[in-house]
Amino acid sequence: MTGAIRRSRLRAAVIGGVVLLVAAVGVTAAVGFGGGADPAEAGNAPPATATVTRQTLADAETADGELGYGPTRTATAKLGGTVTALPATGSTVQRGRALYSVDNQEVVLLYGGLPAYRTLAPGVEGADVAQFERNLKALGYTGFTVDDEYTGSTADAVRDWQEDLGLAETGRVEPGRIVYADRKVRVESHQVDVGDLTQPGKAVLAYTGTSRLVTVELDVDDQRLAKRDAKVSVKLPDGRAVAGTVSTIETVIQAGAAGANGQSGEAETKIEVTVAVADPKALAGFDQASVDVVFTAAERRDVLTVPVSALLALAEGGYGVQVADGEASRVVAVTTGLFADGRVEVTGADITEGTTVVVPT
Incomplete structure (x- = not known):
């Protein structure tokens, strides 16, 4: 993906509004707010008008x-050896299953946001212990308390888990034997082939979520x-x-x-x-x-809006609009809010829904 953001309609409206404001100041005398210009001198063309509208105004960008x-993640080896098994691309791997195998021993997927970074053994404490124990319990192993302490009871449950996996029953969990992901994963691609040698830090496969x-x-x-x-x-x-x-x-x-x-x-x-x-x-x-x-x-609900081109730059600062009142007109100061879709949110005295304003051309 390019990640390039197309120019928003808001920015276009603001830039266009500035240009039109400059033009509006130049035609002040021609449209006759206070100048009393003869319409005949302007080619007998009446000034364009617009209506103050109540609407929801949204600044949208694409x-x-x-x-x-979703995002692609990479599983990197933490053990040296020969890659002996890889799941098929497009397949799904869930908690407790092998993400890949090295020297014919499984590297198991578990769920969690904290990566495996140290060996877990009796006496170790921390959030990584609690995360591992939650997974061990979810896989059906019992006899220990899920907390942040790796006890002898945890080690006994780990030995049962290792026996089921065909691993040496050490009661210790080496970081190279587990990989953590937020949830089950979809194998996106292989970075190595079965039979390749791997070493710590080498990419093995890429994976994504399944949704x-x-x-x-x-x-x-x-x-x-x-x-x-x-x-x-x-x-x-x-x-x-x-x-x-x-x-x-x-x-x-x-x-x-x-x-x-x-x-x-x-x-x-x-x-x-x-x-x-x-x-x-x-x-x-x-x-x-x-x-x-x-x-x-940004979004503004139920607000009064006028075309950006209806805004006039006031000599004393700020903005105003020229309110049409029959054949007469007057300039009313307004406070502007959100700009979007060529319109602008306005508030001010005598500005109500349905009010007619002059749009300088």
């Missing part, structure tokens, strides 16, 4: 997204769009739009492309946003596909 299974998701990469400048649980609209390749919700937000650092001298360029920081769609069945028939994701950056 980003490029990728339909798939169909949309992933969007935003520039840091557009971070304001990334709000957890925010509602978005996903436009599919066939033109349909489905509702979605921002589920996860992560900051990722992408390595720069290698230059002619072989050195990597400057790293780039991106905001990776994952969107879950409300109706997964709507995604049937699509595998990997590009989609448009419409974020609503």
Whole structure:
């Protein structure tokens, strides 16, 4: 995915509004607020008008997204040896099952957000112990208390687990024997082949989640769009739009492309946003596909709005609109709010729904 954000209608409206404001100041005398100009001198063309409208105003921005299974993660080996088994690409691996095997011994998938980073043995305490014990209990092993202490009782349960896996019954859990993921995973690709030698730090396979998701990469400048649980609209390749919700937000650092001298360029920081769609069945028939994701950056409900081009820059500062009252007109100062879709939120004395305002041309 490119991650490039198309220019928002808000920005276009604001830029257009500034240009029109300048033009409006130039035609002040011609449209006659206070100048008394003869319409005949303006080609007998009456000034254009618009109506103050009450509506919901939304500042929406569209980003490029990728339909798939969410962010891709890499499982790296923590043991040296020969890769003897790999799950098929596209297959699903759940808790307690082998993610791959080294020297014909399983490396098991467990659930959790904290990576395995040290050997667990009697006397060790910490959050990683509690995470492992929760998994051990979920797999049906008993006789220990799920807490942050790795006791002799935990070691006894681990020996039972190791026996079932065909591993040496040490009662200790080495970090190279387990891999943690948030939930069951889908194998995306292999980084090695069965029979290859591996060593600590070498990538073995890539995996994703199992739910169909949309992933969007935003520039840091557009971070304001990334709000957890925010509602978005996903436009599919066939033109349909489905509702979605921002589920996860992560900051990722992408390595720069290698230059002619072989050195990597400057790293780039991106905001990776994952969107879950409300109706997964709507995604049937699509595998990997590009989609448009419409974020609503701001919204104002039930507000009075006028075209941006109706705003006038006042000499004393701020903005006003020219209110048409029969053949006469007067300038009314207004306070502006949200700009979107070529309109702007306004409040001010004598500004009500249905009021007619002049739109300078």
